[in-house]
Amino acid sequence: MSKATSIMAKNISSVGEFGFIDLIRKRMSTSGSVLKGIGDDAAVVSLSPGKKMLLTTDMLLEGAHFTLTMPPSGIGHKAMAVNISDIAAMGGVPKYALVSLGAPPNLPLDYLLKIYQAMDKTAQQYGVSIVGGDTIKSSKLIINVAMVGEADEEKIVYRSGAKVGDRIFVTGRLGSSLKSGRHLTFVPRLKESQYLVKHFKPTAMIDISDGLVGDLGHILKESRVGAVLSEDAIPRYPDASLKNALYDGEDFELIFTVPFKQAEKLKRIKMPFRFYEIGEITDQERQCSIVGKDGVRQKITVKGYTHF
Secondary structure, eight states: OOOOHHHHHHHHHHHHHHHHHHHHHHHOOTTTTEEEOOSSSEEEOOOOOOEEEEEEEEEEEEETTOTTTTTTHHHHHHHHHHHHHHHHHOOEEEEEEEEEEEEESSSSHHHHHHHHHHHHHHHHHOEEEEOOOOOOOOSSOEEEEEEEEEOOGGGOOOOOOTTTTTTEEEOOOOOOOEEEEEEEGGGHHHHHHHHHHHOOOEEEEESSSSHHHHHHHHHHHHHHHEEEEGGOOOOBTTOOOHHHHHHOOOOOHHHHHHOOOOOOHHHSOSSSSSSSSEEEESSTTEEEEEETSSSOOEEEEOOOOEEE
């Protein structure tokens, strides 16, 4: 029996917690800045001088964020990519990740290894090293990734900087992510984020995990402003309705705001990315409205997906 066939025939309980950690340790890739990765009480890394550290974490739960009928490659990609998207939304660069796993003891070992392989593949694509984590027994599969990133202090973008008159942009099309399966294959907008902070410095930015209106609402709350959107301007997939684009979530595109003059420049120059202007920041604190195709303006509810 080959080594690969032997692994496929086992479940996680057959190798135990530390046997599983050893398997993962042999398979994960790290960068030269990792002084000590998986296998000690804490990872040891060298951060660049003159940089600020960014930290984020996201937990994915079977039944809420994925099912076991979905491809493990997609689940692993999503688990890593949602954190990269969070770092991108701050204007930073992801560097290191800790992966914690809660797994049913009868879950096939090969299935879990495919999830880790996908996480490692996505991590490598964006310069991230997986340097540790934890494992426990649980009734459902749980994947939690904690990520460390870095950014120049002057390039960090918060939710709280939007000003009246700023234009609102998104980095891509929206809607029907879960129904289409795009929530397992999306591209974190790290390159777009780095381009923006280098050339335009957005006044506020956030990634769309809980819906366009819901996540825009976080900017409106923290910046103490309002917004008006244009129905015609909101980019959406052919299989997505306006409601899907506004409220579905799991798109992981970036919403950002820039001053009017910067917005005009952004629309004029040639660049390697497509940005869509969808609205304007107003002085109506925490109020959002949309102008329909008929030119009529109406208020819309600022809400998004919530877990409770």
